[in-house]
Amino acid sequence: xxxxxxxxxxxxxxxxxxxxxxxxxxxxxxxxxxxxxxxxxxxxxxxxxxxxxxxxxxxxxxxxxxxxxxxxxxxxxxxxxxxxxxxxxxxxxxxxxxxxxxxxxxxxxxxxxxxxxxxxxxxxxxxxxxxxxxxxxxxxxxxxxxxxxxxxxxxxxxxxxxxxxxxxxxxxxxxxxxxxxxxxxxxxxxxxxxxxxxxxxxxxxxxxxxxxxxxxxxxxxxxxxxxxxxxxxxxxxxxxxxxxxxxxxxxxxxxxxxxxxxxxxxxxxxxxxxxxxxxxxxxxxxxxxxxxxxxxxxxxxxxxxxxxxxxxxxxxxxxxxxxxxxxxxxxxxxxxxxxxxxxxxxxxxxxxxxxxxxxxxxxxxxxxxxxxxxxxxxxxxxxxxxxxxxxxxxxxxxxxxxxxxxxxxxxxxxxxxxxxxxxxxxxxxxxxxxxxxxxxxxxxxxxxxxxxxxxxxxxxxxxxxxxxxxxxxxxxxxxxxxxxxxxxxxxxxxxxxxxxxxxxxxxxxxxxxxxxxxxxxxxxxxxxxxxxxxxxxxxxxxxxxxxxxxxxxxxxxxxxxxxxxxxxxxxxxxxxxxxxxxxxxxxxxxxxxxxxxxxxxxxxxxxxxxxxxxxxxxxxxxxxxxxxxxxxxxxxxxxxxxxxxxxxxxxxxxxxxxxxxxxxxxxxxxxxxxxxxxxxxxxxxxxxxxxxxxxxxxxxxxxx
Ligand code: GLA
Numbered sequence: 001x002x003x004x005x006x007x008x009x010x011x012x013x014x015x016x017x018x019x020x021x022x023x024x025x026x027x028x029x030x031x032x033x034x035x036x037x038x039x040x041x042x043x044x045x046x047x048x049x050x051x052x053x054x055x056x057x058x059x060x061x062x063x064x065x066x067x068x069x070x071x072x073x074x075x076x077x078x079x080x081x082x083x084x085x086x087x088x089x090x091x092x093x094x095x096x097x098x099x100x101x102x103x104x105x106x107x108x109x110x111x112x113x114x115x116x117x118x119x120x121x122x123x124x125x126x127x128x129x130x131x132x133x134x135x136x137x138x139x140x141x142x143x144x145x146x147x148x149x150x151x152x153x154x155x156x157x158x159x160x161x162x163x164x165x166x167x168x169x170x171x172x173x174x175x176x177x178x179x180x181x182x183x184x185x186x187x188x189x190x191x192x193x194x195x196x197x198x199x200x201x202x203x204x205x206x207x208x209x210x211x212x213x214x215x216x217x218x219x220x221x222x223x224x225x226x227x228x229x230x231x232x233x234x235x236x237x238x239x240x241x242x243x244x245x246x247x248x249x250x251x252x253x254x255x256x257x258x259x260x261x262x263x264x265x266x267x268x269x270x271x272x273x274x275x276x277x278x279x280x281x282x283x284x285x286x287x288x289x290x291x292x293x294x295x296x297x298x299x300x301x302x303x304x305x306x307x308x309x310x311x312x313x314x315x316x317x318x319x320x321x322x323x324x325x326x327x328x329x330x331x332x333x334x335x336x337x338x339x340x341x342x343x344x345x346x347x348x349x350x351x352x353x354x355x356x357x358x359x360x361x362x363x364x365x366x367x368x369x370x371x372x373x374x375x376x377x378x379x380x381x382x383x384x385x386x387x388x389x390x391x392x393x394x395x396x397x398x399x400x401x402x403x404x405x406x407x408x409x410x411x412x413x414x415x416x417x418x419x420x421x422x423x424x425x426x427x428x429x430x431x432x433x434x435x436x437x438x439x440x441x442x443x444x445x446x447x448x449x450x451x452x453x454x455x456x457x458x459x460x461x462x463x464x465x466x467x468x469x470x471x472x473x474x475x476x477x478x479x480x481x482x483x484x485x486x487x488x489x490x491x492x493x494x495x496x497x498x499x500x501x502x503x504x505x506x507x508x509x510x511x512x513x514x515x516x517x518x519x520x521x522x523x524x525x526x527x528x529x530x531x532x533x534x535x536x537x538x539x540x541x542x543x544x545x546x547x548x549x550x551x552x553x554x555x556x557x558x559x560x561x562x563x564x565x566x567x568x569x570x571x572x573x574x575x576x577x578x579x580x581x582x583x584x585x586x587x588x589x590x591x592x593x594x595x596x597x598x599x600x601x602x603x604x605x606x607x608x609x610x611x612x613x614x615x616x617x618x619x620x621x622x623x624x625x626x627x628x629x630x631x632x633x634x635x636x637x638x639x640x641x642x643x644x645x646x647x648x649x650x651x652x653x654x655x656x657x658x659x660x661x662x663x664x665x666x667x668x669x670x671x672x673x674x675x676x677x678x679x680x681x682x683x684x685x686x687x688x689x690x691x692x693x694x695x696x697x698x699x700x701x702x703x704x
Contacts, residue, residue: 002016177206310583361437
């Protein structure tokens with residue numbers, strides 16, 4: 001049961017989950033401090049922190065820097081401030097005073113008003129039942145009239161998280177680029193401000209809006225970890241700040257430098273949610289908490305296992321028609337595929353990437369009778385039907401652009417930079433958003449479409465809106481809100497429709513889009529060896545249930561590397577398995593083995609997708625992940641080894657979270673293992689000597 005307690009005498013609020021507390025303190029100057037974030041405390045224990053000696057004498061700075069939860073700019077605070085504004089008269093300092101506090105067992109709202117200017121700042125806290133997860137956001141409201149003019153919001157971070165004093169600080173994040181996303185980095189946190197940001201209008205491949213902090217000694221299994229993540233799919237900025245005073249904060253929110261946002265009199269700005277969590281027992285436990293949070297509080301369909309899909313993109317590129325797609329669908333169905341997804345190239349004049357985006361009607365030469373013959377055949381084969389769309393885009397060579405050249409993001413007197421020969425539609429315009437929703441709604445209403453792969457293949461450039469009423473910079477946030485609204489409406493009107501988010505791979509992966517999609521395409525790079533690293537980083541925050549992974553051809557069309565079929569399957573089997581190879585070129589032996597490997601995945605996928613994930617520390621080139629059923633009755637282990645060295649056999653792999661008194665039977669070999677032995681000495685591995693070998697072991701607990 002979450003709880004929020006208040007001690008008015010000391011100006012304390014304490015927000016507690018089952019294993020952690022977050023303590024706020026309002027000081028005499030009405031500054032809201034983050035007093036504690038860590039193991040659970042009582043109000044009494046928290047109050048004793050107020051007797052701690054103040055830091056020694058400080059000149060040239062306010063000792064409150066780096067300790068404020070509501071971190072407003074002003075006075076002698078020179079560090080990063082989470083809330084920064086500029087009033088009409090040029091004043092930038094804020095002097096908020098608490099005017100109201102409302103609380104329930106799980107929610108707290110603290111309402112501050114500036115001492116002079118017409119600005120309300122509310123900071124909202126929401127504890128999620130049964131978890132140590134705290135959701136936060138901020139609401140700003142201009143309470144003045146026309147004479148006050150607009151207030152410019154320079155920065156409105158959703159949350160500033162105040163870290164406790166640690167001996168040292170280390171920052172974990174993911175970095176990347178197209179086809180090399182979500183690669184884990186752990187670096188000592190330097191003094192100063194470490195900023196990760198996206199100025200691209202999308203979450204971005206280069207960084208992902210989350211961070212974890214530990215004292216440098218946490219491991220996969222041990223040690224406290226503080227983490228936070230932002231639920232937003234547009235531009236963002238996360239500032240991890242280490243002051244010379246050894247105070248550390250992590251502040252995160254939407255928007256990026258130098259874009260600001262004007263608040264007109266009466267207007268309000270509500271930030272997206274930033275979620276924070278304190279965990280013990282290492283990065284593994286932190287990831288499991290995030291996975292549980294995503295499943296319990298973000299995803300719309302967390303109890304559904306995602307189907308094994310086939311996607312035609314790598315097989316056929318733009319060279320598609322009804323006959324070829326039916327041929328592939330028949331081959332895919334024979335392998336046990338459950339969802340057939342037709343990718344790019346089915347509409348308008350889209351025979352390559354230079355034309356047709358925006359014209360969402362089937363190409364009459366390729367699909368003379370529309371999509372129905374393909375969809376009917378796919379359904380007849382017992383599979384769902386999925387379709388690729390890229391609704392936020394337009395090729396200049398399209399009927400849509402010829403009719404509405406003003407619908408794209410553009411600035412007067414500036415070029416319209418094309419990337420992949422396309423421009424971005426300005427969804428902040430209500431007419432454009434309505435058109436996009438209308439076309440998609442018509443598409444899924446007129447055709448029996450079960451799944452959309454919603455792609456977004458270029459960042460914003462020349463992000464202008466010349467005839468906007470008011471501040472054109474609102475397009476950065478309004479585009480994302482419009483995208484969310486379209487997705488929400490489509491999903492409400494078509495409750496059986498499932499959605500995959502894609503942005504040239506995982507360029508749009510975040511808690512915001514996950515609330516509106518069922519899975520995310522993890523990377524355009526389908527090389528199984530590279531995928532091990534990409535997926536390891538993906539798994540730090542996001543669960544296997546949303547991680548789309550395909551088995552494609554060997555040599556890989558992108559990297560040129562040859563990798564055995566079993567290894568390609570086992571790597572993809574650590575997420576939502578899909579197939580994306582050219583099945584017309586696969587021989588009979590390969591097809592027969594593929595069918596076996598699809599069946600192997602299906603038998604274990606409830607564990608991979610719905611179970612609890614333990615990244616087992618591999619030795620050397622070995623990567624292994626264990627998935628445990630929520631009731632503990634089954635577990636699956638996927639072990640992947642790139643290369644064996646010096647002829648050494650693989651050491652047995654110790655498993656986690658089993659019942660030591662129970663015995664577990666290997667469903668493939670019938671071998672029975674003791675829980676206590678698996679936990680201490682490990683699961684014997686018998687991987688072949690070749691490079692890129694793998695196994696999937698499925699263990700079922702024997703009846704007592
Ligand atoms: C992007 C996606 C790919 C594919 C192509 C189609 O690159 O990430 O999976 O859909 O677009 O153009």
